[in-house]
Amino acid sequence: MESRHLKVLHIAPTPFFSDRGCHIRILSIARALALTNAQNILCTYHHGHDRDGITIHRATAVPGYTETAAGPQKGKLRADLRLLALSFRIARQQKPDIIHAHLHEGLLIGWLVRVLLAWRRIPLVVDIQGGLVGELQEHGFFARARWKAQILKPALRLLEYGLLRLPRHIFCSSANSEALCRDHYHVSARRLTLLDDRVDVKTYTNCRHPVKLPFPDHARIVVYSGSLLPIKGIENLKMTVLELARRRDDICFLLVGYPTEDLEVFRRTEQLLGRIHLEGRVSFDQLPRYLLAADVAVDPKVSESGEGSGKLLHYMAAGLPVATFPTAHNQLLLGEEPSGRSSDPHYLADKIEKLLDDETERRRIGERNRRKAGEYSLNSAGQLILSIYGQIIRSGVIRQQDSNTNGEVQ
Structure with a gap:
């Protein structure tokens, strides 16, 4: 046309x-x-x-x-x-x-x-x-509504059907x-x-200056970018961080997004100030500089609303291997076989550790992801x-x- x-x-x-x-x-x-x-x-x-x-x-x-x-x-x-x-x-x-x-x-x-x-x-x-009812569920809307949820949920399903x-x-x-x-x-x-x-892959291939991060030179860096809200799987991310911090001392986390208040309390309470860097809100145009500074990316979300995860494509365009749960959407995008349980933080921790310990495999997957991102x-x-x-x-x-x-x- x-x-x-x-x-x-x-x-x-x-x-x-x-x-x-x-x-x-x-x-x-x-x-x-x-x-x-x-x-x-x-x-x-x-x-x-x-x-x-x-x-x-x-x-x-x-x-x-x-x-x-x-x-x-x-x-x-x-x-x-x-x-x-x-x-x-x-x-x-x-x-x-x-x-x-x-x-x-x-x-x-x-x-x-x-x-x-x-x-x-x-x-x-x-x-x-994503679905209206599923998204409200993930935001905790029905939990706050308490007994009214029994009326609101079917009413909103009917509304969504009509919409x-x-x-x-x-x-x-x-x-x-x-x-x-x-x-x-x-x-x-x-x-x-x-x-x-x-995703515009050129914004990643043209980026020549990754950010400098406040981590030791030997640190292995895991990045998450996006909203720092429960709906995005942040509780799963916390459990994954704690599990990896218990296992070893060379893995650090770069968290890009907002709001940061809850995670600031978390890293102080768990004495992880040197292991977690909260960058806060970053301009979308500057995002490639942060992703290219990492070794592995993580997406801890398990969606009930049917919503996809656009951040995966940006991780892929940056040439990063991605640790995420084996949902149908993630497997389709990343080209992975079904494995693991759908919401177990230990699964994410194991996957991150395996990727960080095998540089050859990490590079192979990263290059595959970069090529696949070009299709989108x-x-x-x-x-x-x-x-x-x-x-x-x-x-x-x-x-x-x-x-x-x-x-x-x-």
Whole structure:
């Protein structure tokens, strides 16, 4: 499809851009579309920082809502209402060819905008990064709701079922989320496309200056990058660190991400100040310098929501072997055979130790990962998205022509 004048309105109900995985995926989708000459317009919350190459419109500020970490937050509902008003105004002014919603909230907002501008027949697609109910479960939402969870969980499942019937097409971030839509929510396979996370490998091959870290010269360095929240498997990571610290004294951990408060208490309480370096929040553009300073990467997440793990591709692009749990998504991406238990920190510790002790194997896996990461290019993602857009827009034109023809006959 010719995309020179294709105008895409993205709706992102999140403080874009805040250097975390969800935002990195949204950014990569926009960059992939830009490579096809599409024009990206993005509506988002009032906070976050801008990125080159994307026209960003921000909703008016919600007093007291300044949090950029993932998860339910006070003020988020008001932010969504303001984002709805903004998205409607921008859609009315800019006349987009298609609305590309992100996340479940973005889907609802995008659908409302489409309804309010019904005469324009703007196609709606959505990119989902996991299941709504599963994600809330991982964030501890139902645990906090206590007895209300018995009512809320089935109600939210019904809501998610309804939401997934609103868009013309659904892009899924992983095979897990695709299976969730297809098998649990009975979405037709024709309306589903697996859109894996993408990475720009050139940012790693062109990086010549890894950061200097406060570890001894002989230290073996394990890196984790991403949100430092329970939903990301941080409790598993803590247990893995403790197990490896008990076994030997030459393994150190570089943790890149935020919030750091809980892990700061952990490393002080466990007397691991010299073994764990908390870098805190790092600009996405600087991430390669940190990953390239490590020997092995780790991803301790076990997802119940069907969400993929975009950080794996960045680890792979850096040429790092990765210690992670043997989920279907991880095995598919890393090309590994099923092994181990799905949530045992001792399994992660054993895997890290084995990789660090075998330099030949470590280099072999790292090179394999780097080559495989090259298969997940921004350009191929852009062409895939564009092909779906084309099918949707053409089918809409045909239906409109048929409607006009029928009207003339009558």
